[in-house]
Amino acid sequence: MTWARANSDRLVDLMLQHLWLSVVPVVVGFLLALPIGWWASRFARPRAVLLAAGGILYTLPSLPLLVIIPGLIGTSFLDPINVAIVLTLYALALFVRIVADAFAQVSAEVLDSATASGYSWWQRFGGVELPLAGPVLLAGVRVASVSTVSLVTVGALVGVSNLGSLFTEGFQRDFRTEITVGIVLVVILALVLDAVWVLLGRLLMPWTRLRGAG
Amino acid sequence: MIEYRSVGKTYDDGSPAVDDFSLVIPSHSTTVLVGSSGCGKTTLLRMVNRMVDPTHGQVLIDDVDIATRGPVELRRSIGYVMQQAGLLPHRRIVDNVATPLRLAGVPRREARERAMDALAKVGLGADLADKYPRQLSGGQQQRAGVARGLVADPNILLMDEPFGAVDPIVRADLQRQLQTLQHELGKTILFVTHDIEEAFLLGDQVVILRKGGVVAQAGSPAEILAAPADDFVRSFVGLDKGRRRLRIAELDGQRVVVDEHGRPAGVLDPTLDRT
Ligand SMILES: Nc1ncnc2c1ncn2[C@@H]1O[C@H](COP(=O)(O)OP(=O)(O)O)[C@@H](O)[C@H]1O
Ligand SMILES: [Mg+2]
Numbered sequence: 001m002t003w004a005r006a007n008s009d010r011l012v013d014l015m016l017q018h019l020w021l022s023v024v025p026v027v028v029g030f031l032l033a034l035p036i037g038w039w040a041s042r043f044a045r046p047r048a049v050l051l052a053a054g055g056i057l058y059t060l061p062s063l064p065l066l067v068i069i070p071g072l073i074g075t076s077f078l079d080p081i082n083v084a085i086v087l088t089l090y091a092l093a094l095f096v097r098i099v100a101d102a103f104a105q106v107s108a109e110v111l112d113s114a115t116a117s118g119y120s121w122w123q124r125f126g127g128v129e130l131p132l133a134g135p136v137l138l139a140g141v142r143v144a145s146v147s148t149v150s151l152v153t154v155g156a157l158v159g160v161s162n163l164g165s166l167f168t169e170g171f172q173r174d175f176r177t178e179i180t181v182g183i184v185l186v187v188i189l190a191l192v193l194d195a196v197w198v199l200l201g202r203l204l205m206p207w208t209r210l211r212g213a214g
Numbered sequence: 215m216i217e218y219r220s221v222g223k224t225y226d227d228g229s230p231a232v233d234d235f236s237l238v239i240p241s242h243s244t245t246v247l248v249g250s251s252g253c254g255k256t257t258l259l260r261m262v263n264r265m266v267d268p269t270h271g272q273v274l275i276d277d278v279d280i281a282t283r284g285p286v287e288l289r290r291s292i293g294y295v296m297q298q299a300g301l302l303p304h305r306r307i308v309d310n311v312a313t314p315l316r317l318a319g320v321p322r323r324e325a326r327e328r329a330m331d332a333l334a335k336v337g338l339g340a341d342l343a344d345k346y347p348r349q350l351s352g353g354q355q356q357r358a359g360v361a362r363g364l365v366a367d368p369n370i371l372l373m374d375e376p377f378g379a380v381d382p383i384v385r386a387d388l389q390r391q392l393q394t395l396q397h398e399l400g401k402t403i404l405f406v407t408h409d410i411e412e413a414f415l416l417g418d419q420v421v422i423l424r425k426g427g428v429v430a431q432a433g434s435p436a437e438i439l440a441a442p443a444d445d446f447v448r449s450f451v452g453l454d455k456g457r458r459r460l461r462i463a464e465l466d467g468q469r470v471v472v473d474e475h476g477r478p479a480g481v482l483d484p485t486l487d488r489t
Contacts, residue, residue, distance in 0.1 A: 117317060
């Protein structure tokens, strides 16, 4: 505790760095996956191809990617943007399947009835498809968010500082307290972020609070 | 007036759903398309609001080919009621009913008021307005679906097996209500069902379809019963196995009309009896 208090400025810095390295990939990955996943949900063939590609992408180990990416896009090895890009790819790979599933489970009758009422394509997408895919999308965001928060720590191995740096330093100096504080803060960050998504979901989808609704 | 001019529809997968269909649907009356499942009823119905575009032929509304009209604008001018109501599960009942008005640009307050009126018209209490669809019974949802179809006061109302999924007692109630509403409003209704009893009950004109949207017979219910076109129609309306055969039985000197099982259907009008 004394160690944590003495280093609180640095811990806050690491936490903020960790936070944006987690949120940016989740948000960008989600936004990229939205049109791709929607497309995959409508057409069987692209769906199979995209889901397979996503599966392969997801199994690529992160460390080599972190070394390759700077060479590909010309950033420095220590640039946090590399970590953000790799994690965005993982989030994208995870989201494509979830988004495709989320849109596929929206009832065709409800969509027909919206069309018959005179919704234009965009009105129907924003006013019916997206909200009805919402609960599944939210569940996906929560999974991606937790897994990204934990994956960010890998960045510390290539010198991009975040809460994971507390693990690497702690191991090097054989200082248990630092490792413990690191773990606790990562868990807290993941939980807080998760609570934010849940809250956002409640605000955006008030009908899901209904008992027996889903 | 709605007119089908030898329309046909073949879906992308190559199955011909409707072969060659022509029909005139007079305004301010109810026309019922009746046929077994898969014979092309929904396809024909959806040609009227361009949810399905025919592969050949034309559909005209008041002599205008609807292919020349924007589909979204066209749909906003036509009421549509479907099986299972098709209400949006994430919108409250009143918002569901107000949807066609909101899409047409009616301000929120006015749309809500008109939606409340429409709900009252179909016999739904104001206490249900702020509920979500799944909090209502099937029959109540179906009423809300009818209210949504009528709320924008369209000239044309398309109804696709609207009462097919509710139990018989509720169905009878909904049918009665539709008759009352139609008496008052005089819409041009195109109604689809697989139930011949429902077709005869609601239809001014009944069109019996075979597979592929082939018209087996079209006419008023009385015309069809009086002169069924062929054995298919005779069997479809139930004249083949002696059903619908009424006869007169004498009971204590009174003449009672009974059905094929001997159950009384009514008495002969005494004023006719004299002649
Ligand atoms: N979107 C579609 N794609 C391919 N075939 C379809 C589609 N919709 C309907 N069909 C086929 O067209 C035929 C008529 O269908 P439909 O108009 O729905 O009949 P009904 O409403 O009388 O049950 C059926 O054989 C059905 O399988
Ligand atoms: Mg049908």
